[in-house]
Amino acid sequence: MQFRIDYGSGRPVYQQIIDQVKRDIALGRLEKGEKLPTVRQLAAQIAINPNTIVKAYRQLEREGIIITKAGSGAFVSSIDTNLTISVRKKIIHKELERTIVEAIHMQITKDTLSQWFKDCLEKFRFANRKG
Amino acid sequence: MQFRIDYGSGRPVYQQIIDQVKRDIALGRLEKGEKLPTVRQLAAQIAINPNTIVKAYRQLEREGIIITKAGSGAFVSSIDTNLTISVRKKIIHKELERTIVEAIHMQITKDTLSQWFKDCLEKFRFANRKG
Amino acid sequence: MQFRIDYGSGRPVYQQIIDQVKRDIALGRLEKGEKLPTVRQLAAQIAINPNTIVKAYRQLEREGIIITKAGSGAFVSSIDTNLTISVRKKIIHKELERTIVEAIHMQITKDTLSQWFKDCLEKFRFANRKG
Amino acid sequence: MQFRIDYGSGRPVYQQIIDQVKRDIALGRLEKGEKLPTVRQLAAQIAINPNTIVKAYRQLEREGIIITKAGSGAFVSSIDTNLTISVRKKIIHKELERTIVEAIHMQITKDTLSQWFKDCLEKFRFANRKG
DNA sequence: GTGGTCTAGACCACC
DNA sequence: GTGGTCTAGACCACA
Numbered sequence: 199m200q201f202r203i204d205y206g207s208g209r210p211v212y213q214q215i216i217d218q219v220k221r222d223i224a225l226g227r228l229e230k231g232e233k234l235p236t237v238r239q240l241a242a243q244i245a246i247n248p249n250t251i252v253k254a255y256r257q258l259e260r261e262g263i264i265i266t267k268a269g270s271g272a273f274v275s276s277i278d279t280n281l282t283i284s285v286r287k288k289i290i291h292k293e294l295e296r297t298i299v300e301a302i303h304m305q306i307t308k309d310t311l312s313q314w315f316k317d318c319l320e321k322f323r324f325a326n327r328k329g
Numbered sequence: 330m331q332f333r334i335d336y337g338s339g340r341p342v343y344q345q346i347i348d349q350v351k352r353d354i355a356l357g358r359l360e361k362g363e364k365l366p367t368v369r370q371l372a373a374q375i376a377i378n379p380n381t382i383v384k385a386y387r388q389l390e391r392e393g394i395i396i397t398k399a400g401s402g403a404f405v406s407s408i409d410t411n412l413t414i415s416v417r418k419k420i421i422h423k424e425l426e427r428t429i430v431e432a433i434h435m436q437i438t439k440d441t442l443s444q445w446f447k448d449c450l451e452k453f454r455f456a457n458r459k460g
Numbered sequence: 461m462q463f464r465i466d467y468g469s470g471r472p473v474y475q476q477i478i479d480q481v482k483r484d485i486a487l488g489r490l491e492k493g494e495k496l497p498t499v500r501q502l503a504a505q506i507a508i509n510p511n512t513i514v515k516a517y518r519q520l521e522r523e524g525i526i527i528t529k530a531g532s533g534a535f536v537s538s539i540d541t542n543l544t545i546s547v548r549k550k551i552i553h554k555e556l557e558r559t560i561v562e563a564i565h566m567q568i569t570k571d572t573l574s575q576w577f578k579d580c581l582e583k584f585r586f587a588n589r590k591g
Numbered sequence: 592m593q594f595r596i597d598y599g600s601g602r603p604v605y606q607q608i609i610d611q612v613k614r615d616i617a618l619g620r621l622e623k624g625e626k627l628p629t630v631r632q633l634a635a636q637i638a639i640n641p642n643t644i645v646k647a648y649r650q651l652e653r654e655g656i657i658i659t660k661a662g663s664g665a666f667v668s669s670i671d672t673n674l675t676i677s678v679r680k681k682i683i684h685k686e687l688e689r690t691i692v693e694a695i696h697m698q699i700t701k702d703t704l705s706q707w708f709k710d711c712l713e714k715f716r717f718a719n720r721k722g
Numbered sequence: 723g724t725g726g727t728c729t730a731g732a733c734c735a736c737c
Numbered sequence: 738g739t740g741g742t743c744t745a746g747a748c749c750a751c752a
């Protein structure tokens with residue numbers, strides 16, 4: 199797995215690690231059961247403090263996205279969520295709206311934005327049906 | 330203009346003010362040339378320190394979204410951007426991808442997400458064409 | 461890095477800090493990746509409030525000139541700009557014109573001014589070509 | 592004389608008026624002895640507070656650029672300065688340097704900047720010789 | 723230890 | 738009256 203940290207983004211490093219793990223799973227690059235790099239490996243690879251990796255992995259585990267087994271490492275779990283549909287809708291709507299607002303202030307037209315959204319969708323691997 | 334601060338969100342107060350001004354403009358609730366509340370008014374209204382408002386207004390001005398005139402107040406500017414189209418595309422793509430990744434981890438189907446996106450789009454007021 | 465604040469100039473302190481960082485980079489005294497003094501160090505060194513430094517560094521970061529990493533400090537970024545060439549031309553022309561107007565009112569001849577301009581140019585380190 | 596105020600520039604209104612009077616003189620649009628608009632006229636024309644005009648005219652008079660005669664108005668004086676050459680050099684150098692630093696951070700090449708400077712010079716009317 | 727946010731309150735420039 | 742700057746000092750997130 200290849201990690202790239204963008205220090206200019208303002209986004210915390212640990213958050214960027216979480217983002218990338220989630221993204222790779224959504225892209226199908228990381229499959230269920232697959233092993234993640236160890237904390238030490240990853241810390242060496244991207245040259246950051248190991249505590250930062252620990253923080254990222256801990257949060258990924260809290261979200262149910264990975265499972266860490268003492269002594270053997272961290273593994274991708276199956277995608278699941280305990281959030282109600284209304285909560286999920288609220289969260290996603292909020293994010294979509296924020297992006298749309300940004301786009302409007304960048305003078306992007308509705309059509310262009312819709313096209314970009316479609317382009318992005320194509321890249322990811324959705325489940326066919328819930329459950 | 331009605332402001333609501335969510336102290337539980339973790340998002341800085343000044344950032345929430347920025348978000349809401351941008352959102353109201355994108356919704357068409359705030360028109361070009363319209364006057365924003367004064368720093369002192371707004372600080373009193375939402376019971377926070379005036380400096381926090383100043384910070385929000387300053388950043389909005391730097392982004393070209395409002396114009397502040399010392400002695401008379403802050404006003405909505407016309408929407409404009411200096412960013413090249415490739416930069417804009419990059420930023421928006423990144424945001425869209427992040428939302429899509431979140432949605433996948435919440436087991437939301439492609440169709441549902443597309444529908445939510447359409448629903449959100451309807452609420453906002455896009456420019457027909459740049460120029 | 462040596463900072464000098466001129467309290468008689470009327471120019472805000474935070475702005476003078478920004479000016480000096482930009483100037484040192486343009487002079488080649490500060491290289492990409494180099495670490496700036498910490499907020500607290502600099503505040504102590506020039507005997508001003510740390511928040512004033514924070515303000516300066518924040519704006520430098522927004523302009524893409526430095527990158528701040530929470531927990532490790534502020535670093536010189538690579539020079540880059542998102543502005544379109546026409547916007548850049550407009551800004552620089554305006555500044556040049558203002559200086560020329562000043563010079564004329566000071567009865568400086570065209571030749572003298574041209575010479576001064578050349579002299580100034582020599583001091584700075586320009587990129588050879590964009591890209 | 593045509594005045595245009597840019598409220599988005601951050602430059603104080605009274606300063607912009609000063610800038611424009613000086614610029615028009617340097618361009619040769621305003622000749623020695625020519626009458627400036629009255630305070631009331633100008634205040635009405637650009638829709639601002641008359642006190643702002645008064646402040647601008649007062650500073651122009653202090654700089655010896657205009658002469659106001661009670662009851663008859665303000666007139667362009669002859670260009671003159673009481674600054675020593677070394678002071679003038681210092682002021683202009685500082686302005687030139689600031690512009691060059693900006694240009695470098697905008698990734699403008701030395702050649703382009705030199706060309707822009709020449710282009711600007713052509714627009715103005717310099718005295719042939721001091722004295 | 724680093725920078726980031728917010729508060730409380732002073733003083734100043736601008737209109 | 739308006740916003741802009743600076744100070745002093747608290748608390749928090751990040752690495």
